[in-house]
Amino acid sequence: MAVKTPRISLAGSGALLLDGAQGAFDDATQELVWAVANAALAFEGVCETVPGMNNLLVLFDPLTTNAQIISEQLNSLWAGTDAHTVTGTHHTIPVSYGGARGEDLAGWAAHCGMPVDDIVRRHAAATYTVAAIGAMPGFPYLSGLEPRLAWARRSSPRLKVAEGAVIIGGAQAGIMPMTAPSGWHIVGHTDVKLFDVQAELPVLLRPGDKIRFTIAGIEG
């Protein structure tokens, strides 16, 4: 079902955004995104590929190739690639929900029309997949949020959201690897470190990894 002609649009003169989304996030489409992201790096003139959530940004040098060539190559790659399942590492992330470091918890529960304890239990019950790493160093875009728990992003982003914040943005979940601006809602906090530039592998999580949140505490 993922193999349908993707939408490809310009992102400036040196990048194309391939959007394979068919409505809600889809795991099979994401596996195709990972495969195409790897394969497209071999195209002449392609500099970097950036997997997003059911989409792929492809950066190229417009002085050695052009958008039309890359677009055609991406279309045939998308149609002709077999997605493969990535076996990732499993991680457990303890979360303190609510309180000063989870200030949107009550609003989230109200938005979803359920008690705080219920929403926390549901958030911690799911298994999440790291769909993509991006936005900031080591930030995981997590799929697997129960659709009932989705909450549209804030109308205007906060200029500072703390490192370790456990957050919700639309149908996506995430964890802040560093203090930075974000338009997502803050529902809790973890002490697990996701990015360490001194480490041999600076980024803890990789696409395909699985995550479970455990409840370290709930503060209404």
Added chain:
Amino acid sequence: MIEILTTGLPNTVQDLGRLGHLAMGVSHGGAMDKEALAIANLMLGNDPSAAGIEVALHPFRLRAHVDTAVAITGADCAISVGDRPCPPWWATTIRAGETLALEAPHLGARSYIAFAGGLDLPPIMGSRATDVKGNFGGLAGRGLSRGDRLALKPAQGSLPAGGVGAALEERRGATDGLASAIGLRVLPAAEFDAFTPEAQAAFIGSEWSITNNANRMGYRLSGATLSLASPLELLSHGIVPGTVQVPPSGQPIIQLADANTCGGYPKIATVIEADLWRLAQAPVGARLRFLPVSIGASTEALRASQQRHHDFIAARDRMAGSALASLMKDLSRRRQLGPYPRVAKAPIRYPYSTRASEQADP
């Protein structure tokens, strides 16, 4: 060794950026005005990607602890080396114990200081650029503070007496957005058609101003409210510097050098790469206009800006002391002279070296 005497935290060590790690969430970063830093380096015989200082908050002062050479480009501001005035877009020697001082710009927003040999800092993921968000690169991943000392790598060559200047035709007569609006060429982005016809018309037809929420990550603009034809909640996707996002508030944000690698807000357009320096040099309060262009025109503009690196450095051997002397005399009348000093130009090869420039001269 140089020592920082007067600075602010927005002033950082930068180079041409950290490429190849977007899929780890690491932004390209690097100088906001990459051309200005590259040319400052080229004037000194450095690789264009050598590390220098981006000054976004003036005044800025440093002291040299060794005899070396510096090049200052970017904003048009009063500059002195010891007791000698120096025009912007000029490379000159500085002696141990002398102070380099950059005053508040009267045109433009960011100055770049390159050093003969470049700043000697450990590269992280292939770059010395400061990633303030990630807290790495540059000097301890942070902005510069008073008392910071930075080592220099060995210089590649020496400057002629009187120094050397660069004049970029593209920048002569450039506006800072205060006297008149800055024109930024844009390509439509993925969600352009999802905006109402009124929003599309207002985006192109009206003026925008840069709010004080403006930094290396991006500039928030104020102006007309841009509405989508119907609400749209997108999945997160990779973005490039220059992306113009419209959050539900309807007020656009232009993502810049330190922007997140991915975003989720609808994208109405992308400012073309060749015009990003105009934003780097636009202060808070500057007015902007978006000008739609074709992809062909956008690529041509990029080609032209690369060509400028080949063409627009005044060859060092053309810079006689007399040219500098007459320029110094005119410093007090800089505004009448136009934004940048007029100096002789000679095409040189790229990357720059003294030998190559001698051979390239007809």
